[in-house]
Amino acid sequence: MISPRLLPLTFLLLILFNHCSPVRTKKDPAGETPSPMGTEMTPDMGAQPPAPGGDAAEGLPVPALPEGTAPLDFAKIPEVPLLAVPVADVKAAVPLLGAETWYGVYVMNQKVGYMSNAWSVKDTPEGPRVLQVQQFHMEMNVLGGKKTMVISTTSTYDGAGEGALLEHVTLQTADHVKRTVTLRHQPDGSHQATVESVAAGQTPAPLQTYTPDRPLGGLSESDLAFSLTISRDPKTWNATRSWRARKFMSTEVTVAHEVGRVVSRSERRVDGKTRPFTVVETVSDNPKSRVVSVFNELGFIEVSKIGAIEMRREDKDKAAAGMGAEIDTGLSAVIPLPLGGTPAASITKLVLELNGPFPNPDFLNTHRYQLDTAKGKKLTLSVDTIDNLQKPDPATLPADVKKYLKSEPNVESDDPGVIKLAGQAAAGAKTPVEILRAVTLFVGDYVEDTLRSDVESARMVVQLRKGDCTEHSILATALFRALGFPARQVGGVGYVRMCGTDSCLEGLGYHAWTQVWVGRWIDVDPTWKQMPADVTHLMMGATDDMEWLESLGNLKITVLEKEVRK
Numbered sequence: 001m002i003s004p005r006l007l008p009l010t011f012l013l014l015i016l017f018n019h020c021s022p023v024r025t026k027k028d029p030a031g032e033t034p035s036p037m038g039t040e041m042t043p044d045m046g047a048q049p050p051a052p053g054g055d056a057a058e059g060l061p062v063p064a065l066p067e068g069t070a071p072l073d074f075a076k077i078p079e080v081p082l083l084a085v086p087v088a089d090v091k092a093a094v095p096l097l098g099a100e101t102w103y104g105v106y107v108m109n110q111k112v113g114y115m116s117n118a119w120s121v122k123d124t125p126e127g128p129r130v131l132q133v134q135q136f137h138m139e140m141n142v143l144g145g146k147k148t149m150v151i152s153t154t155s156t157y158d159g160a161g162e163g164a165l166l167e168h169v170t171l172q173t174a175d176h177v178k179r180t181v182t183l184r185h186q187p188d189g190s191h192q193a194t195v196e197s198v199a200a201g202q203t204p205a206p207l208q209t210y211t212p213d214r215p216l217g218g219l220s221e222s223d224l225a226f227s228l229t230i231s232r233d234p235k236t237w238n239a240t241r242s243w244r245a246r247k248f249m250s251t252e253v254t255v256a257h258e259v260g261r262v263v264s265r266s267e268r269r270v271d272g273k274t275r276p277f278t279v280v281e282t283v284s285d286n287p288k289s290r291v292v293s294v295f296n297e298l299g300f301i302e303v304s305k306i307g308a309i310e311m312r313r314e315d316k317d318k319a320a321a322g323m324g325a326e327i328d329t330g331l332s333a334v335i336p337l338p339l340g341g342t343p344a345a346s347i348t349k350l351v352l353e354l355n356g357p358f359p360n361p362d363f364l365n366t367h368r369y370q371l372d373t374a375k376g377k378k379l380t381l382s383v384d385t386i387d388n389l390q391k392p393d394p395a396t397l398p399a400d401v402k403k404y405l406k407s408e409p410n411v412e413s414d415d416p417g418v419i420k421l422a423g424q425a426a427a428g429a430k431t432p433v434e435i436l437r438a439v440t441l442f443v444g445d446y447v448e449d450t451l452r453s454d455v456e457s458a459r460m461v462v463q464l465r466k467g468d469c470t471e472h473s474i475l476a477t478a479l480f481r482a483l484g485f486p487a488r489q490v491g492g493v494g495y496v497r498m499c500g501t502d503s504c505l506e507g508l509g510y511h512a513w514t515q516v517w518v519g520r521w522i523d524v525d526p527t528w529k530q531m532p533a534d535v536t537h538l539m540m541g542a543t544d545d546m547e548w549l550e551s552l553g554n555l556k557i558t559v560l561e562k563e564v565r566k
Contacts, residue, residue, distance in 0.1 A: 061277050063292045063305040066264050071290060072242070072283050080259045082217065083243035085225035087163035091130055093228045094119045097299055102319035105138065106310045113138035114319040115311070119224055121159060128159030129166070130219055139323040149174045153250070155222075163219030165191070170250035176200045177460065181250040183212075191216055193253050195409065197457060199464045210409060214255040217246035226260055227299030230278055249286055251456070253409040256286040263292075277302070288541075290550070307357070307550040335493060335508040337557050342564060344495040344536045348383045351561035357550040358540075367520055369539065378560070384532035389432040390519035392485055401517050404486035411474060411489070413481035415459040421446075422482035432518045435483060436531050443476045443526035469512040472527040476514045486517035488542055494525075495536035508557065513537060 065071060098119025105113040115136040122129045136151040149172070156167045168183040176199060183193045195208040219225065226243065242261040249256045264279045278295045282304075293304040304311040339347070354377035370380040394405065407414035413422075425442035429435040448466040458478030461471045473489045480487035493508035513525040513533055523533040540551065 060268065060270075060294050060302055061264065061266055061279050063279065063294050063303050063310075065281060065292060066279070069263055072259060072261050072281055074283060074285060074288060077244065077257050077259050077283065077285050080242045080244040080261075083221045083225055083229065083245050083260075085220050085228055087158075087160065087219050090163065090219050090222065090225045090228060091121060091128065091159050093224060094121050094130065097224060097227050097231065100316075101300055102314055102316045103301070103311045104314045104319045105136075106312065107140065108308045109310075110140075111322045112140040113323055114314075116316075116319075117223075130157040130159045130163075130224075131155065132157075132223070137320070137323075147175065157219040157222065159219070164189075165216055165218050165248070168248050168250070172250075176464070177456070179456065181253060183248055183250075191248075193248075195253060197460055199460055202463050205459060205463070208409070208412070210253045212248065212253070212255045214257075215246060216248055216255055221245035221247075227295070229299075230262075230280070230295045231297060231299035247284075252286060254286055256284045258282060258284045307554060334496065334505060334510075335555060335557055337495065337507040337559065339495065339506065339559070339562070342562065344534045346565045347535045347562060348565050349561070349563035350381045350535055350559065352379045352381065352538075353377070353558040353560050354379055354555065355558070356555040358555060368523065368535075379538070381535050381538065383535045384522055386433050386436075386522070386532060388519065389436070389522070391432050392517055392519075394484070397486065397517075401486050404488045404517065405481055405484070407478075407481065410457040411478045411481065412457060412459045413478045415462075415478075417462045418458055418478050419482050421462055422479040425479050426483055432485075435485070436480075436516060436518065436522070436524055439476060439479050439483070440524045440526045440531040441529055443472055443479065444529035447472050447475060447526075449527075469527040473512045473514045473525075476524070476526040480514065480516050488515050489513075490515050490523075490539050490542050492538045492540035493536075494528075494538070495534075508536070508538065511537070515539075 100116055100118035102116050103114060104111055105115060113136065115134065117132070117134050120131050120133075122131060132153075132155040134151075134153045136149075138147075138149045140147055151170065151172045153168065153170045155165060158164045158166055164185055165183075166185045168181075170179075170181045172179045172181075178198045180196045181193060182196075183191055186192055191212050193210045193212060195210070196204060198204045222245070226245065229243065242259055244257055244259045247256050247258050248254075259282065261281045261283075262278055263281050265276060266279075267274050267276050269275075276297045280293050280295055282291045282293060283289065289306065291304050291306045294302045296302055300313065301311070302313050358377055368382055368384050370382075372378040372380070392401075392405075394402065397405070412418055422439075425439045425446075426435050427438075429438040446465060447461060450466050450468060456470075456474075458475050461467060461475040464471075477487045477489045489512060491510070491512045494511040494513075495507075496509035497506045511525075511527075513523060513527065515521045515523055523537055523539070524531045525533040525537065528534075
């Protein structure tokens with residue numbers, strides 16, 4: 001179960017992570033010529049309309065950390081005490097705090113969706129049950145095409161005893177794929193999850209079964225328990241108190257540890273009344289993300305924000321109206337970076353100055369990335385080499401690398417179809433260089449290019465054979481793992497140049513590719529058929545690290561130095 005303060009933001013993170021800029025056709029992988037862009041896709045970079053009004057109270061505190069407050073260190077998450085509200089108290093709070101609440105969801109001040117959240121108590125022959133029902137509907141323009149996604153979740157808790165999470169069902173419907181994740185409580189106290197995926201026009205994929213990697217929390221750690229804690233007399237808790245909860249993450253079929261930390265509390269004059277508001281920082285370790293929210297005195301969220309993504313409390317009619325942002329969120333997110341017409345493939349080194357929020361990710365491939373934070377943020381990107389690449393030996397792999405050999409939800413490297421395709425992709429290749437190049441080129445040819453991303457698993461890509469950089473990179477990652485190479489899907493930006501009828505847009509567009517371990521990490525790009533990937537690939541996070549979304553619309557990059565192959 002994902003908390004209401006993270007549900008829409010989490011799915012938007014995944015949507016924005018899983019889209020690619022319309023760049024570099026297969027015939028032009030080096031980017032020597034601009035990719036065509038129809039007039040209907042030409043972005044108006046200055047079109048930033050004012051934020052629509054909502055029902056969140058006017059005069060609210062800003063959803064941001066107070067000046068001088070250090071962000072919560074992700075490494076400290078395990079040290080935060082678990083939220084432990086008595087089950088009877090949470091159940092009793094349902095009539096007051098469980099009323100249906102609606103929120104509008106915005107990206108760059110553009111309405112792209114809504115969500116609702118409601119709690120209820122149901123008496124059954126087995127005993128009382130506490131239910132949470134959440135609905136999320138999203139419509140947005142991404143790179144010239146409309147994308148629609150609908151997610152519904154129902155969580156059922158035991159209303160007595162320890163308040164265990166008995167069942168959680170998430171139904172996710174996108175334009176071409178339907179996915180159902182069902183989590184059930186087992187007699188021994190553990191949980192088991194099943195995943196069923198169906199692509200349009202395809203037979204359903206075999207049911208997958210998973211056991212979450214960590215224990216799950218129950219009603220005492222639920223969103224309602226957190227709201228109840230916030231709504232109680234603040235004198236009972238310290239102004240900087242934190243609580244931790246263990247939540248089911250249906251997108252990755254795993255357990256996330258989520259911490260809510262009170263960072264400030266203030267009174268504001270709103271609608272003629274003086275009301276208390278609480279600012280809460282919420283961080284999650286899966287995906288790694290940080291959200292700041294403003295709660296009212298009843299424990300309801302008024303507004304939540306991460307970077308350019310925002311959730312605002314509104315009435316039902318207003319929340320469900322006005323979706324479908326007029327500006328293209330994919331094109332508007334391109335970071336201007338003129339290279340003077342220099343083809344990306346001919347650049348051997350870039351020194352960039354970064355201004356604005358940047359996540360400082362674990363690049364892993366330090367052969368290419370060198371970040372200097374001594375004076376500001378200066379990043380040096382060098383073209384990679386393919387010298388001395390080694391076939392991995394599982395027995396000697398570092399622990400932090402070995403995990404990228406395993407099959408996992410969405411990267412099903414042990415799936416029979418994936419294993420068979422991996423053999424085809426690497427047929428005849430013997431050395432690590434030959435295998436990496438063969439798989440990279442194979443995936444580039446196997447997956448038909450589209451600017452739509454609906455498929456979230458490698459085995460579905462094997463069936464559907466179409467998609468954007470998301471599908472290319474997730475399939476390549478699974479194939480490499482099936483062949484014994486640690487690999488992971490990463491995201492960030494890459495150089496794009498798109499031209500309409502009157503002008504060209506040049507800069508860094510959002511993109512995804514694959515990193516493979518061959519004695520060290522190396523970046524390969526199956527979408528653009530590059531092994532190694534060109535120097536303009538700037539990694540900003542992995543699929544389990546969404547901190548970089550804080551950079552959306554807020555990061556400026558300047559070229560300090562550029563070296564070109566002679």
